[in-house]
Amino acid sequence: MEYDQDTRYKFNQFAPNYIATSGVMNFFEDHQAHWLGDVIASYRNTLIKKKADYLKVINMEVDVENTCGVFTISDEINGELVKQIIPYTDLTESVVMWLIEESPYEVLLFPSEY
Secondary structure: OOOOOOOOEEOOOOOOOEEEOHHHHHHHHHOOOHHHHHHHHHOHHHHHHOOOOOEEEEEEEEEOOOOEEEEEEEEOOOEEEEEEEEOOOOOOOOEEEEEEEEOOEEEEEOHHHO
């Protein structure tokens, strides 16, 4: 499936105010990594409780050789807000995304799409 560049997409039913750009959705599709969107959305309440800044940096650092990774969410004010060890992934590249608050939404995008 190819996603339209001018459209934003909901990527998790449990976080309806989280939307993603076509670039992110194409990445999820191309890498069969929709699970990464689910991981991001699963921390929605944590980010609210920790009063995360309007710009959050999502980092999925992949160790391809050992098929594992480290998922983090951080912001400039609070530093690291979330860290999760991913014991297995078939994702073959590390990725950095931003989650930006644009009320009433949180927009997930690549830094190059800003």
